Amino acid sequence: MTPLIEVRDLVKHFPIRKGVVFQRQVGAVQAVDGISFDINEGETLGIVGESGCGKSTTARLITRLLEPTSGSITYEGRDISHLSRQELKPLRRDMQVVFQDPYSSLNPRKTVGTIIGEPFVIHGIEYDTAKRKRLVQDLMEQVGLNPEHYNRLPFEFSGGQRQRIGVARAIALKPRLVVADEPVSALDVSIQAQILNLLRDLQRELGLTIVFIAHDLSVVRHMCDRVAVMYLGKIVEFANNEQLYDHPRHPYSGALLSAVPVPDPRLAREKHRQVLVGDVPSPTNPPPACRFHTRCPKFVAGHCDVEEPLLEAKQGGNIAACHYPLTDEEIASRVPTAAA
Amino acid sequence: MALLEVRDLKVHFNTDDGVVKAVDGVSYSVDRGQALGIVGESGSGKSVSSLTVMGLTRFFSNAQISGEILLDGKDLLAASDEEMRHLRGSEISMIFQDPLSSLHPFYKIGDQLVEAIRTHRDVSRAQALDRAVEMLGLVGIPEPRRRVDGFPHEFSGGMRQRVMIAMALANDPKLLIADEPTTALDVTVQAQILELIGRLQNELDTAIVIITHDLGVVAEVTDEIAVMYAGRIVERAPTDTIFSAPEHPYTWGLLGSIARLDAPRGDELVPIPGRPPSLINLPTGCSFHPRCPYVREAHRRIDPSLEPVAGDSGHHVACLLNTETRKRLWRLLEAGTAPEEARAQVGLEDDVASPKEASL
């Protein structure tokens, strides 16, 4: 079965320009620097990483909110990498995005009914106001909002409710793919669970494929079938849920998992946390060869900083880009979710 | 005597929409060298209570503050503004969530550190600078002598938070309050900062209050935890107890709704239905009752106070259910039973239906 989306050698550089009138390019933010992966229909794919890793840029590239600098994106076998806006328009019905900040991603001057109903108008599905209203109210119920609030403005809703509005808008035209870019990061803990459950339920009801972008590994573990770990514009590890959380092979994945504070005081005391040294380098000037080598606890001079590791299958099935992947002993002492 | 003792603290704000009861009768204490975690979501009052300990709520003209805050026996609320100013930054320090916006963008960090030191100590600028460099080294900033001339925007997020910690500890405070110190940071940087805070606490024997919504963070670093909801503490206990034998439905709700790395993947997240209440129009009776799966008719009328749990004086809960029922409920929840099911099994009278889902 062909994947829904195929990404090959995707690159996105944002040029940095200086100069008042005649602008010269003095450098580039290498946000995404050559990534390849597939998205299978019906699955939930997680993309995790910290700030500057390129995950949000990847989300925008897949849905063609940005145009790639090079590389290809294929949707159902069709290359959409450089389609024009006109050509992309019908595809937008199939690919939708839920954004992170429920406070700024809704137009504060439009009513909820208008916001959720817009997709119907834009794609010419339902121009009749009365019928559209019914469709919108059904959607509101589906996401757990009171349909009587149809005419309210965003500021009258809480963060969690606004996020539901965003979800309702995204699923209005029954898309095939929903990209959720940090959909719960800005919400209170007890509300996060509501939205996550909503997404899972909708996925089941509508047969959605979800790409879930997050930095919170606990949430990703709960939601995703397969996970891509990104660092400075590259995918460093790609594995399914069990593989990644039972035995992460890339030292960065191990460090990420080790760093997550676990709500269990006993585990916290037993675990030897893997604390990385230093900060994430700038994406305008990434380190040569393996980008993680400046912070890697397993760094070997002369190898890791000279030869870039390629993504290859490692022990247990994980695909990782590392010359010295984590051994089972290292994992056991540092990672709380490791198989006992 | 405890280092910090807060007794029945109330902070109400007069606004055009009514009186906002941000903190509504909060009591807790912190001993020397101890770490207390205050856990709550937005609107729980956790930040306001700590700002009040620092004396920073006095700057709001519409604030009404009552109760007692005793630092080494001295009542801070009765202290004059000038007395409070002398304590701030020297006996009690605070660090905040966003380190970029919390440092003045126009001044070098060395100057900002020196300012913090010379406000409270009579030393020369050179001496203060030496101390600043020493502090930067202590918090793990490489090449401190050189970096002391840097501006905040030249540092990364984690480094800036270290600078904030250095500034807060420069005058050897007895108490450090950290308000969401790691929320704005990446996970790996968060780990660094938590490790730093733990290490410094051991080395300097400073008492710490950590305010956060992240249960994982408090599990790592604290000795005791206070859970806040709608301006009150609803449960307070040693950290191990909060995670192994919690007795408040809100605490159960929090624990049940977070995704955890140490739980099997298939476990459902059980959200707390509804949303936090308005602090102007608090619910009648128990503030949590509209969202509580175990609510009974009486809970709408009677407001529970924080009481010790029978047989465990270090554990306080504000809940009208009796402790036997609570213990049974927790055992069921821990085993994976859904709240409604647990309620039925325990045999709570069905005099009030469970709350409806979400926001309908």
Add this chain to the structure above:
Amino acid sequence: MLTYILRRLLWMIVLLLLISMLTFVIFYLLPAADPAVLRAGKQPTPELVRSIRHELGLDRSLPVQYWLYLKKIVLHFDFGRSYQNNVSVRSQIFDRAPNTASLALGGVVVWLLVGIPVGIISAIKRGRWADRIAMGSALVAISAPVYWLGLVGLYLFSKDLGLVHIFDGSGSYPDQGNLFTRPFATAPTLFLPWIVLAASFAAIYARFLRGNLLEVMSEDYIRTARAKGLPERTVIFKHGVRSAITPIVTILGLDLGILLGGAILTETVFNIPGIGRLAFDSIQKSDLPTVQGTVLLGAFFIIILNLIVDIVYAFLDPRVRY
């Protein structure tokens, strides 16, 4: 930074060139009196007009005229001679520039001395009487046109016409000398003009600073400053005002740049022989060389002050780097 400054100076030359070209073209496109006719005086005969036209070089084609004009500037720093009275444009401008400068600079001092404290106090005492009175007066000062304010000022306070004899009136500006050569004789005649000129600016700056300071005081670093135990005065001035005042520098530069090119209305009401008056008169008399001269001077000041402001800003805000 140095390359940045050099680049800006190069751009300045380009801009001045463009501006002079534009002025040239506009001058000839707009219907205006024929300067030759005006120069010829009463009962001009066609031959006289023609000969004057030839003398002034007006019978040559437009590009040629422009080219000759440019040559004179670059080679001799000669801006031509007034069509009106044949006086060198350069000397006219240099004579009058100090008058405009003294008006502008004095006005700046007054409006900063008034506007900044008022802005700060209004922000600190927000909502209270001091704030309301200050902002109310500011509104009046901004709304009142300068010439109205000037005439009212003269009517009320001038020594010769006014009800209360405090300030020197219009026409009292000395014929010889200016503020820099004869300060004690000149200064009193400028008191009222300074106040009138500064009124609306002081109001604008006060409101602007108030708004900025209120915004700054709710920033996180102010909370940190208080948490450090700093005295409130230090918090307000060293941390608050320091941040709030940097945008003021930007607009100050721009305002000063514009004023140095001539404060036409104020100069007219108070009869001060400045660049503004010169520009106004020469436009009316279609005196192109003088018009060109004043336009170029005004443009020069605006551009140069823009550059100075940008450089100063880089010193004030370390996040800005060229």
